[in-house]
Amino acid sequence: MRYLTRGYEGVMAVEEKILIKLKKQFPGNFLELPEKFKATDKNGRTAWKYYKNGSNFLYSDKLQYYYETYSENLFKGTLVNHRAEFERAAGHEIECNGYGVQKMAAIKSSSALLFNTLGDDKYVAIKGPVLPNGNFHLKYEEPLPAIDPRYPAYIDGFLKDENGMFIFIESKMLEYLNLPRKLKKAYLDCEQYQLWKIDPYAAKSFQKLFEQSCCDKSLSKNGEYKSVIPAYDIFQILIHSMAILTFLLKLKDNVKEVFLVNTVWNIPEKSTDFLGEDKEEYLGKWENVVTGVGHLQEYYLPEIQEIYKSALGNEVIFSFCFLKWSDFKEMVEMDIERKEYLKKYEL
Structure with a gap:
């Protein structure tokens, strides 16, 4: 090996x-990298974050490889028959995570x-x-x-x-x-x-x-x-x-x-x-x-x-x-x- x-x-x-x-x-438009700022939590740890829709999320340069929504990353933008299956998934594929994006929206x-x-x-x-x-x-x-x-x-x-x-x-x-x-x-x-x-x-x-x-x-x-x-x-x-x-x-x-x-x-x-x-x-x-x-x-x-x-x-x-x-x-x-x-x- x-x-x-x-x-x-x-x-x-x-x-x-x-x-x-x-x-x-990949067709369509991806997220633009947002303006980031440093934040310190109650344990004294610092991290880069950004604002989105009135909330703050963790920042990553990888955000530029995400669509705004997962549907933009799907054939015909359609998830109907199997939506409930992805909603129950452990990976939270179509829910916003700590970075403010959906995993399924990633390239x-x-x-x-x-x-x-x-x-x-x-x-x-x-x-x-x-x-x-x-x-x-x-x-x-x-x-x-x-x-x-x-x-x-x-x-x-x-x-x-x-x-x-x-x-x-x-x-x-x-x-x-x-x-x-x-x-x-x-x-x-x-x-x-x-x-x-x-x-x-x-x-x-x-x-x-x-x-x-x-x-x-x-x-x-x-x-x-x-x-x-x-x-x-x-x-x-x-x-x-x-x-x-x-x-x-x-x-x-x-x-x-x-x-x-x-x-x-x-x-x-x-x-x-x-x-x-x-x-x-x-x-x-x-x-x-x-x-x-x-x-x-x-x-x-x-x-x-x-x-x-x-x-x-x-x-x-x-x-x-x-x-x-x-x-x-x-x-x-x-x-x-x-x-x-x-x-x-x-x-």
Whole structure:
């Protein structure tokens, strides 16, 4: 695995150049950088802030890569059939955050990327050799049972047909430029899983995988563990795999095949020259992701597949698919107008 040494500054330089490039291709007008001022809170900490609509919010130079509203970042500006799903999402995709903007209004919003690809209809048609073909009922931000029922593990996209085919989608855009999240220590205690009450054996098996994925057993100060794969978010894949199984066992529905899809936006190597001196930094990041996925598929996927067979039946097939967004979008049936709109993401 290839690790680069430029750290945070290197990542920020790469992301900035990508956002500048994409901004030229995205239609409409973006926020202008507001006038900022320094403010001190009651704990003596200072931060840059700005005024908006009579309130003050945190300031960031990244505000220039946001639309005023999320609807400006969506195909036809439409979010009707699935609005309630995004309103309940843990990421608060369409609510104003501490910076006074909506996450889904950002150029780099992975939620907007997936929504613009799959659409606002209640059904979506899938084609091609990788995923099962047909018409699927579509949902976004589906809550999956993990540990605390109050805080489910939300999956970006959920597709289901009438023949026992389930497709769960985790969408990423530029997240892989940064280090993946850490694991909360609760995941090393299988008796805290909701799965424990349904299938203790499966819960114990997932605990072993979580233990295997931690780089050491020493807790950080905030009670979290680092991953053995620092370039890929294996913790999220394991959490989703466990939560999906719990979801299916609670659903008590006919299950034949289960697909966990990680679709990730990337820049083709032939198109990376605009990054200049940061080209190698980006290519190294992407190479690390691909290597991390290979590690997951070799050392974790076979175990997950066995857990699913044990819990759901030997005939049930669990598959993990890592797909470039450029390949994933070709598996979705769409009209010419949407295809043209999605070119805003292509570099």
